[in-house]
Amino acid sequence: MTILEGIQLTTEYLEKKGIDSARMNAELMLAHILKCKRLDLYLQFDKPLKDEEVSLYREFLKRRSQFEPLQYILGTVEFYGLEFKVNRSVLIPRPETEILIETILNNTSKEVSLTILDIGTGSGNIPISLARNLPLAKITSIDISGSAVELANENAVLNGVNENITFVNAGIDEYAPDEKFDIIVSNPPYVSKDEYQNLQPEILNYEPIEAVTDNNDGFYFYNLISEKAKSFLRRPGSLYFELGAELFPEVKNIMERKGFEKITFKKDYLNIERVIYGELN
Known part of the structure; x- marks a missing residue:
């Protein structure tokens, strides 16, 4: 699975679950896993995700689909x-x-x-x-x-x-x-x-x-x-x-x-x- 495919699949799933700003949520979770800025994802859409990255992404996705706040999933917030x-x-x-x-x-x-x-x-x-x-x-x-x-x-x-x-x-x-x-x-x-x-x-x-x-x-x-x-x-x-x-x-x-x-x-x-x-x- 590439970065782009992961974002697209996650966005579709979150939208079906009724999560607001599904695309942004998908990107922020993946950027956190890859330890990069959200915009950096756009420069490496074709990069394959490692198995452990996909596994953690799925875990984040499950939590967010149950309406757990994104900030708790990522563990940080800017203020x-x-x-x-x-x-x-x-x-x-x-x-x-x-x-x-x-x-x-x-x-x-x-x-x-x-x-x-x-x-x-x-x-x-x-x-x-x-x-x-x-x-x-x-x-x-x-x-x-x-x-x-x-x-x-x-x-x-x-x-x-x-x-x-x-x-x-x-x-x-x-x-x-x-x-x-x-x-x-x-x-x-x-x-x-x-x-x-x-x-x-x-x-x-x-x-x-x-x-x-x-x-x-x-x-x-x-x-x-x-x-x-x-x-x-x-x-x-x-x-x-x-x-x-x-x-x-x-x-x-x-x-x-x-x-x-x-x-x-x-x-x-x-x-x-x-x-x-x-x-x-």
Whole structure:
């Protein structure tokens, strides 16, 4: 079987299984197996695949046809220009979360020493991206999942910022910091209990439920974190959240009730209010 034949057969199979972007999935899986860039495949379409490459390709194909996310199959994902290891213990970083990073960086000087608390470490994509771009910042990142904290530590080493970040295995309910922070940031679980069952199978069957839904009305962690931030933040201090679609009005109300001012939002590329932030003075 040649590279081209493998891609064509895989694409057809994935399309029949209802996988979106079947051709891209087929190419990315094979490029990963061959340890080359996706575009390099086009330069060697006639190259025969080795038996072990075909065997691994079939294994990847089986997993993807069962709607396992491509990122878990490959074991890595790119986020904000950096590479992160991912597995089923963590939420897969999404491109829209890059807007959260951009917003913080646009509002923050690289020349100032800051303390930052990230709530919900996951793969570590938020604290690590911030650490790479704010070299003087001292960052603490907490997560209730020990497996997530372990993976985030690996990613911090991979990206050369492990000296800048302290990872803590704790939930926000129990966390009691011994210092105040200039910035608190979180991409909390914001899918409501009712909406959760309607999610696509890649999320529903594979991503960690505690990272997706608050098992409540979708606002539980916005309320809790906004309340905790009142005692965790220095004055003036800033709180940044990622938002789900249509959550902005209620989260704005929550933050206002907790005493936050100058509340602002940033929209994503689909014109959805994706980031909200405010100040506590």
